[in-house]
Amino acid sequence: MISYYVLSILSILLYLYSFFPIAKINTSSPSFHNQTNFNLTPLSEPTIDRLVLVVIDALRYDFVNPENMPYLSSLSKNNGCSSLVKVESPTVTLPRIKALTTGSVPQFIDVVLNLVRVDSVEDSFLHGAVKKGKKVVFYGDDTWLKAYSDLFLRSEGTSSFFVNDFSEVDDNVTRNVYNEIALKDWDIMILHYLGLDHIGHIYGPFHSLIQPKLQEMDLIIKTIHRNVNSDGKKVLFAVTGDHGMKDSGGHGGTTYSETHVPLVLNGIECENDKIDQIDIPVIFSSLLGLEFPKNSIGKLSMNLLKKSLTKEKLLLFYYYNVLNLQNDNNLCPKFNKSIKYHQDFLKSNSNSSFIKSLKLYKSCLSDLNQKLIRKSIEQYDSGLIISCSALLFCFTSCFLYTFTQSTYKIKFKDSAVIYFVVMLTFLLQLNQFLSSLLCFLIISTVIYQIIIGSKYLKLNIKTIVMIIFSLNIVHGVSMASSSFIEEEHQTWYFYFSSLLLTITIKSIFFDNKSSKYMFMTNVLMLIIFRVMRKLNQTGDKWSHLPDLGQFFKNNYDYLRLYYVISLLLIFYCCKKIQKSKHYFTFLILTLIFVLKFYLNNPDLGKLIWFLIILNLIQSTTTKNCIENLITTFMLISTLLLRPHNIVLPPMLIFLSTIISKQLLSKETFIIAHLWLGTAMYFVQGHSNSLASIDIASGFVSLNDYFPPIVTFQVLCHTYCLPILSHLLVLRKFNDTSTWNLFILQRLWIVTVTFFIAFVLRQHLFIWSVFAPKVLIEASHNIILLIEIFIHHLVLILGSIFIHNKTSLKI
Template sequence: MFVYYVIAVLSILLYLHGFFPIPARPLPQSIRNNNTETSSRYQKAVIIIIDALRLDFISDTTTPFLSKAYKNTGCFIQVKVETPTVTLPRIKALTTGNVPQFVDIIFNLASPTKVEDSFIHRAHVKGKKIVFYGDDIWVKLFPDQFTRSEGTSSFFVNDFTEVDDNVTRNVRLENARNDWDIMILHYLGLDHIGHVYGPKSPLISTKLREMDSIVEEIYKSRGNTLFMITGDHGMRDSGGHGGSTYPETNVPLLVLNMPCVNDTFAQIDIPANLAILLGVDIPATSIGQLQVSLLGHLNLSEFLQALKYNAILLRNKADLCGENIETANHFLDLFLLNNDKGLANDAIRVYQTCAKTISERLLKSSVQQNLDSLIIATLIALIVLLKILQNISAVESASRVHRLEQAAMLGMLVLQFVGLHFYVTLVFIATTLFLFYQNLTCFTAKHVKGVRKSFLTFMSVLHPFIFMSSSFLEEEHQFWYFFSNTFIVFNIFANKLKSWFFLFVALRFVRTINQVGDKWASVPDLADWLLQNDHRFFLQLIFVVGLVLSYRCNSLFTSHRIIKVLDGVILVLIYAYRMVSNESIMLGQVLWLLIFVKFVFVMSNGDGFLPVWILIVNLLLKPHNAILIPICVLASRLFHGILKTETLVLAHWWLGNLLFFAQGHDNSLASVDISAGYVGLREYEPVIVFPQVLCHTYALPVLSHLLLFTNKQIDVFESLSVFVFFRLYVIVIVFMVTFIQRHHLFVWSVFAPKMFVEASHFGFLFVEVCCYYLRGLINK
């Protein structure tokens, strides 16, 4: 079956490739001439990006200088941010004026490639000297555009001070110089605090006052300088970002030292307006609109020329409003001859209407899916799903040439990645339909009637159909909570065991630890209460209880006295790491070394990986989540004591999914805890950070699988087939739903993130499967 698992992975990658195509780089061009030139009113500009600056972070209390300054010398703009709300796409939107693709999430974690055209490029060509300090993503995107620069990694989220102090140090040096025209600063500390502690931490207000004082310092040292202070994205109520909630997609833009009016507009409008203000070309990539709230202080002729320039630039990207723009040009010419303000107003109205129409059309068409790839990927995933079901159900396959069938599917997937002629694609689709029909005919009613006899199987089959509703998809955790407790209630009445009632209470308790989902994430939960300074004793208490019970759990799976002592030492040091040493880097490295020592010992003794994984999970999880580990072990022990083999496998599948959400995850990318990747690290090391983040994210599902395999009567590879089947089944339904809903209003904010989450689930499960297959080969 392993080859089919590989085919499933490739089909998922093909679907992602077809749904999130990597956009072609636009060729820089300029249509400006001397008649459309507007002179710069500002000799210098300071642009400050405060990462994760939410709309409500600007107030008289937290930012007294900014609150007073924008009222006296500028304006406050509410900026609408597109998803995904992560740094790289937002920097691109702020500089190019275009909507970055969802695939930029991957580039955000890897090494971003340089941008071909942007406001930065246009200013550089104009001869303006630009200096930059802050997030090193800017240096990678614009490697040749800055006169002076110094970047800092944005991924080391445990750094709240040095990352900003480095920027401020350079700012003070630049204040003593006068050889630059534009200074861009990107502060990261606020975002890092949000990732680790959330927006309600007292550290947030401290950091905001620090940012406020820095802006005041720069402001008072500069005269006729244009100031723009904004955030690249916001911060969700539970901390982090990447989703589509209101606090993540609405940020402030404070403009100082310029007559302007409070307003609301899109983030992609900023580069075009900034270009006009500084007298440089609008980037060819821009699909933004010019805003009268920012440019209303220009004289009427200059404002009209700017509107004309932007309208023509937009028209070159989409063949719309040609006649209307010509009419507006005629009004403009008559105004220049007669100085009739009525004609000027008519021209303004037509230009703005056309710019809005074209911009909205370009926004909607910014992503074009490859429908052929989506269809072929879905059909091949369905074929693999049927193959796995045949294996689980012991159904004889209709195809007796498995190797040829596998080769055909692999060939179609690989060739589809490179792009094919339309007729070849039709042949591929016909072939996959034939293979699907051939494998489907193997099943009869007797093969599936058993589904009705198992509550967990029946609900697992029904589960992904809730994804047709965006609200159910956002609140998927409720499904797992409700039906898991229903299953336990059934067993309480059937078996009349007090321990099952205790498990029911325990699972009801875990729901209170972390509020997740779109509608309830902002509601205070037990974790919020425990993380308050006044309740630190209770946080320590629940952490100690979790560690002690974890020690007891590990004792169930090992009998060696030295290992038990080592477990105790490691768990005590984990407590010290979290509660005493303020997450000391050195102590974190010592803990990883001790865990590795235990790994070597248990592998040599053949005790299995479970005792090691329990220690790893304790190290990576937040203190308030440590109690989830013994609850998982308790549930597994009860399942082993009463359930039949078939139900036992599905019960552990459900347990892993339930605890995945209980840990604080949901179908938003913002729920991924990046800070978990820095245990024992001094700086951003992607080779180490990514595995730690993934292990933290899937800690409890993997724990439930390992607990299942402690039962010697369980066939590991057959159980893995069940897990792969249901995960692939969910992905196939998600593929279908996303294909149907690809024009839905919430496709990028709800359905696309779910696709990423499920693809990540399957990817990590595939790694787990590979480990077991590799161990099987070694044992042979």
């Protein structure tokens, strides 16, 4: 069955490939040439001499106020303005830099590219500037250097991923600014500061370090602004953020604080406005006298430009903006009429013709902009999506039959037929009708055989029907609701709390022995689980509310006491699981190092990892390798988890112990632990928003950005509790049927999620809610496959070592 799951993962990857294509909009960008009788020469005449663009990473809109940034706030009141900028999802750096420079809507797959690689951007307002002979300098986030490697006259990058650095990344930028102010041979200077974003990842937006960092940025802005205007050149000074910051810290989601940033302009007369981030490149291009980026779908802002441009030039830019968005498949019926009024204005200088022409141009821009945005995010490969969904449905059905040990043999259980169906479906996916027909026949056959064959299944189907088909199916169907996805943690809290309550009731009425003891223990576990849910507010609607994690961050003395108690619980659990004498010394030593590491001695992190790896190697050389893996993973969690979350692994062990004593059925035991692991995943603070991924965990014990180690540590941090729950199951039931049920639960959810995401691809929240859920569910399945391979590898290595050891003794 492992081969089936590998094929399932391939189907998942193909679905992602078809659902998140790396595509471009092919808008035919006209040059400054005459398609009417208009004189287009004024378009290339710049209104400003220089542009200074300061990007403060994670500068949310409410950060800019007189208390935090007094000088920046004053800039918008004197020869400037402050606008509210709407940022599209995903709110991570690479897509936002593309939006800021190209005016296009980056694909959601750029989230992955942001972590893996950065392709060179082919066209932007920076390309237009260099083409016109302007000189561009850059300092800051090295993502810019990867995207625009050959455009900068001078540059220096800093890594955006090393989030433990709050000051050096900004000092390196400012150090170069003083040199550029002295040289003054540049036309565009871009500065991307990272310190604020790094503080947000570690501590969140309400920490005491945030305001000093904002005030530091304000002083830097004051210095730059006063010096770049010293030589009489007309300089546009612009300050903005690439994205905002979630109330709980981090970014990547769609909350208001993540998707709204300021744009403060100084150097031109303008009025405050509300614009989209993709509008910024065409606004800069119009002021610099540049051609618009060829893939730009942004639109000009009347409030930002009307006081800086003459009426004639303003209409010309609006005409050019509409011309830039039009192509043979995307026309504006009002365009010709707006041109007529435009011509009337040039002949008669009639204010009425100017207003009518401008109104029609703006209407065309709005219509074309919305059409192109939809087109840019709806480039699906429907045939491949349908094929992958059908195959995942088939594989899910196969695992269901295998787990329930059906005596009714179905055709799809035969390996040759499975591989044939896979090949045929992918071959026919080019023809959507044939592919859809084949998928319909496959699904209909599987459903028919499930219904007809159920009477041949063994009695444990009652357990499966009761638990999987009632609760897990309800959970799967709930994925059709964006609110249920955003607040999925509530589903799992309810499921697991209900399970604990059911066990408690059972201990009162049905257990004859130790009922009072079990009842008190169960009640205690219910209370503990309820308290743990308050450690980290998660989800979307209530994530801004205070939680215990925030309380401990603000009360360091309580946090230290709580941390020591958590380590003692870790020690107790590890010692109960691993009882050998040499392990006692190893455990004491490791936890002492962990405590010293927590008390600001980061160099110990490498030593702790060395000890953990030694323990992991030792775990493959004994018969009790699962127990050793459990303790190893608990020690990894002490190193990577936030201090207030270190109590979660021992609490998971205690909850597992309680339910293990009262759930005798293998199926209920496994499913209970799956629910436990999922509930604890959300208790840790995760959600279906990319902003809940704790990037800071990847840099524990590191002094620089090393992608493989960072990725490994982030994954360990994210999935440590679900993996720990899986290991606790394998400790008792280490067989194929256990893995089959793990796979079955994951495949069911990912299949339903993929199907719903495709059906609701026109939904308002498809890219803000459903698309992140698709990525997260795909990630869950890939991690489970890695678990399977590592588990089998450890067993193989252990058996080889034990066999060789036995042979040597003989």
